[in-house]
Amino acid sequence: xxxxxxxxxxxxxxxxxxxxxxFGLIGIxxxxxxxxxxxxxxxxxxxxxxxPAVRGRLPEWVSRDVEIGWTVGTLFAFVFIFWFxxxxxxxxxxxxxxxxxxxxxxxxxxxxxxxxxxxxxINELHVPVNVPVRLVMISQDVIHSFFLPALRIKQxxxxxxxxxxxxxxxxxxxxxxxxxxxxxTDHARMGGRIDIMTKPDYQKWLDAQPGAHNxxxxxxxxxxxxxxxxxHFEKGHTRAPDLAxxxxxxxxxxxxxxxxxxxxxxxxxxxxxxxxxxxxxQPIMPSFKGTVSEDQIFDLVAFIKSYSGSGEVIK
Ligand code: CUA
Numbered sequence: 001x002x003x004x005x006x007x008x009x010x011x012x013x014x015x016x017x018x019x020x021x022x023f024g025l026i027g028i029x030x031x032x033x034x035x036x037x038x039x040x041x042x043x044x045x046x047x048x049x050x051x052p053a054v055r056g057r058l059p060e061w062v063s064r065d066v067e068i069g070w071t072v073g074t075l076f077a078f079v080f081i082f083w084f085x086x087x088x089x090x091x092x093x094x095x096x097x098x099x100x101x102x103x104x105x106x107x108x109x110x111x112x113x114x115x116x117x118x119x120x121x122i123n124e125l126h127v128p129v130n131v132p133v134r135l136v137m138i139s140q141d142v143i144h145s146f147f148l149p150a151l152r153i154k155q156x157x158x159x160x161x162x163x164x165x166x167x168x169x170x171x172x173x174x175x176x177x178x179x180x181x182x183x184x185t186d187h188a189r190m191g192g193r194i195d196i197m198t199k200p201d202y203q204k205w206l207d208a209q210p211g212a213h214n215x216x217x218x219x220x221x222x223x224x225x226x227x228x229x230x231x232h233f234e235k236g237h238t239r240a241p242d243l244a245x246x247x248x249x250x251x252x253x254x255x256x257x258x259x260x261x262x263x264x265x266x267x268x269x270x271x272x273x274x275x276x277x278x279x280x281x282q283p284i285m286p287s288f289k290g291t292v293s294e295d296q297i298f299d300l301v302a303f304i305k306s307y308s309g310s311g312e313v314i315k
Contacts, residue, residue, distance in 0.1 A: 008149035011171040011196060017088040018152040024081065092153060092166050099134040099166060100127070103298045106137065106144035106157040109186035111177070114298060118218060119209040123192030125177060127169060128202035134166045136263060138294050142183050148194055150175035157181075162264050169196045219303025222296055226288065240285065241278045247305040252279040266301045 010016050046053050103114040113121050127133050137146055139159045146165065147154040155165040179190035197205060223229060231240035246261045254277040259265055268275060273285035292300065
């Protein structure tokens with residue numbers, strides 16, 4: 001669809017679909033409202049009091065065939081619209097394998113962004129074109145909302161819980177980034193830009209950034225510094241569960257439930273260790289609430305995700 005004035009550009013397949021739905025629904029509404037107005041006015045004139053218009057029963061084919069026809073027709077039209085909209089929306093949820101995972105921390109009043117190799121930026125998001133990207137987001141204080149108009153995606157960023165949004169941009173360029181949830185004095189300034197780059201440009205940009213460490217490596221160092229290794233890397237694992245390969249696995253808990261060890265589970269286990277005790281263990285782990293920041297939790301989770309049990313054990 002063409003790019004309208006006063007309308008943000010479309011930088012993904014998804015954005016084009018959303019616009020089709022948006023303009024499609026408006027178009028249908030305009031046609032129906034127009035039809036109703038025309039019929040109202042013309043019937044008002046035609047059947048005015050004293051006019052010679054015929055007022056008897058309608059012919060059989062009108063009251064049956066036409067009735068059935070438009071009911072079935074509109075039903076199919078709207079089921080089609082529902083299918084198209086639902087199928088479009090589903091592409092933004094759920095994990096795409098091999099997606100580039102970028103972490104976003106919202107705080108009053110800025111966006112802190114971290115790339116898989118540890119490169120950080122503020123109020124700017126550099127991404128490669130034609131690569132599926134998954135943003136994993138959390139807030140350090142109040143509710144914010146990460147809004148990328150050119151990609152037609154907007155997702156609340158909550159304190160205490162990860163949310164995510166996925167997209168695959170297919171047009172390079174620099175587009176707006178906004179906070180779309182009123183979050184205090186400088187809410188209106190809490191924005192920036194997304195820079196969609198070609199793959200080689202993105203790589204060049206990444207290489208030119210200072211502080212590129214492997215996220216998992218940073219997490220590993222933090223893990224050692226916080227003393228986690230004392231229990232989690234102990235031989236025999238009598239005090240704490242083995243973390244090798246835990247990410248993505250199913251964990252049996254002391255209360256009989258089985259949960260999947262995803263990012264949210266790992267985060268909860270660091271901050272509220274007494275909540276989901278793994279079967280066979282005592283609730284002896286202290287909470288790290290207030291000790292580690294949301295950025296550091298991302299690092300720790302990255303380390304746990306990458307840890308397979310091989311390599312040297314850190315103390
Ligand atoms: Cu953050 Cu509005």
